[in-house]
Amino acid sequence: MSTITLSIDDIEITVDEGTTILGAADKAGVYIPRLCYHPDLGSSEGLAPASHVYRGGEEIDGTDDKAYEGCRLCIVEIEGREGFHPSCNTVVAQGMVVRTDTDQIKIQRKQNLIPILVDHPRSCLTCAQQTTCDRTECANNIPEEERCCPKLGNCELQRVVNYIGVPENLGKYAAKECPEEEDEPLFTRDYSLCVGCTRCVRVCKDVRGIEAIGFVYRDGKVLVGTLDESLADSGCQFCTACVEVCPTGAL
Numbered sequence: 409m410s411t412i413t414l415s416i417d418d419i420e421i422t423v424d425e426g427t428t429i430l431g432a433a434d435k436a437g438v439y440i441p442r443l444c445y446h447p448d449l450g451s452s453e454g455l456a457p458a459s460h461v462y463r464g465g466e467e468i469d470g471t472d473d474k475a476y477e478g479c480r481l482c483i484v485e486i487e488g489r490e491g492f493h494p495s496c497n498t499v500v501a502q503g504m505v506v507r508t509d510t511d512q513i514k515i516q517r518k519q520n521l522i523p524i525l526v527d528h529p530r531s532c533l534t535c536a537q538q539t540t541c542d543r544t545e546c547a548n549n550i551p552e553e554e555r556c557c558p559k560l561g562n563c564e565l566q567r568v569v570n571y572i573g574v575p576e577n578l579g580k581y582a583a584k585e586c587p588e589e590e591d592e593p594l595f596t597r598d599y600s601l602c603v604g605c606t607r608c609v610r611v612c613k614d615v616r617g618i619e620a621i622g623f624v625y626r627d628g629k630v631l632v633g634t635l636d637e638s639l640a641d642s643g644c645q646f647c648t649a650c651v652e653v654c655p656t657g658a659l
Contacts, residue, residue, distance in 0.1 A: 414504040429495035429506055430482055440495050440508050441517065441568045443524065444479040444605040446653050449614065451497035452606050453478040458622030461633030463599055464587025468631055470624030476606055480520040481568060484508050492516060518575040523629065524565075524603050525574070528656075530581055533569045551583070564655035565603060592639050594646045601658040604630030608650035608659060620644040 410425040416438050423432045428451075433440050444452040455476035460469045483492035487505035492513065495506075507513070525533075531550040535541065586600035606623055609632060613619040620642035623632045636642040651659040 412500045412502050412504075414500050414502070414506065416506045417508055423500060425500075427500050429484055429486075429493075429498050429500055429504075432500050433495065433506075433508065438508060439571065440482050440484065441571050442479065442482040442496060443564065443568060443603060443655050444476075444607065445482060445496040446607050446611075449607060449610050449653065451478065451494070452476055452610055453494065453497055455606055455610065455623075457624050458635060459624070461622050461624050461631060461635060462637050463631065463633040464589060465637050466587070467637075468624060468626060468633060471627055472625035474625060476623070476630070479524065479603075479605060481517055481524075481572070483513060483516060483520070485510055485513060514572070517572045521569070521572055522575050522578055525569070525578055527584060527600075527629075528565070528581075528603060529583070529600060530569070530574070533563075533566050534574055563657065589639075592644075592646070595648055595651050595659055598658055599633075601656045602632055603656055603658070604632060605655055606630065606632065607653040607655065608632065611649045611653045612644075616645070616647060616649055618643055618645055621650065 411422050412425050412427065413420060413422045414432065416429070416433050416436055419436050419438065421432050421436045423435060430440055430442065430445065453476060457470050457473060457476065460467055462468070478494055478496070480494065482495045484495045485507045486493055532541070535548065537547060584600070586598070588599065589597045604623065609621045609623055612621045620635060620639060621632060622635045623630055634642045639646070
């Protein structure tokens with residue numbers, strides 16, 4: 409197989425032809441934040457929404473049939489090309505010069521993080537004790553509904569927020585009632601922690617070939633849910649592949 413040599417943040421890298429920028433950056437040890445991308449799933453851009461999904465037994469119709477746009481956190485700049493480019497599905501080219509951390513990228517990533525964080529409990533994401541807290545008592549007296557999940561230091565969203573920073577214009581988190589499904593076999597789902605990355609949708613459909621889960625756009629927000637009233641009715645085999653790829657504690 410032919411190889412390609414490119415530069416990422418002044419680091420010269422040689423990778424196989426067909427590699428994405430994100431794949432090349434990972435090989436070089438250059439971190440690019442991402443949520444919708446998973447190494448076993450690739451890019452999620454272009455995923456088609458369902459007409460409706462169920463969350464906690466409630467049917468939710470989609471208000472937009474546009475394809476999934478991705479989290480847009482892995483954007484980079486490429487010398488000679490205008491604008492930002494998603495590194496998860498942009499293939500490398502010979503002599504390509506890539507920048508991953510310019511001031512413009514940092515500003516745009518924060519803006520792209522807003523719809524992901526706006527309805528997500530986030531006190532723990534910025535807490536100095538985030539990796540040592542036992543999640544039973546909060547030293548800062550944060551109400552339980554505003555805290556995050558018990559993933560401790562293994563939350564991918566936490567790593568993303570630590571790298572990008574919390575957007576200054578995000579506003580204060582307001583806890584909302586979100587359904588929690590706790591009576592299904594083997595795993596639970598907490599929709600308040602779902603970031604709409606669609607990883608669970610893709611692993612269920614593309615890897616397991618089941619398609620028990622889908623997503624809709626509802627007033628601009630990505631909502632993931634089952635395609636029938638329950639997981640069992642949707643054809644779920646309870647293989648827990650969705651749990652394995654979830655970047656937060658939603659599953």
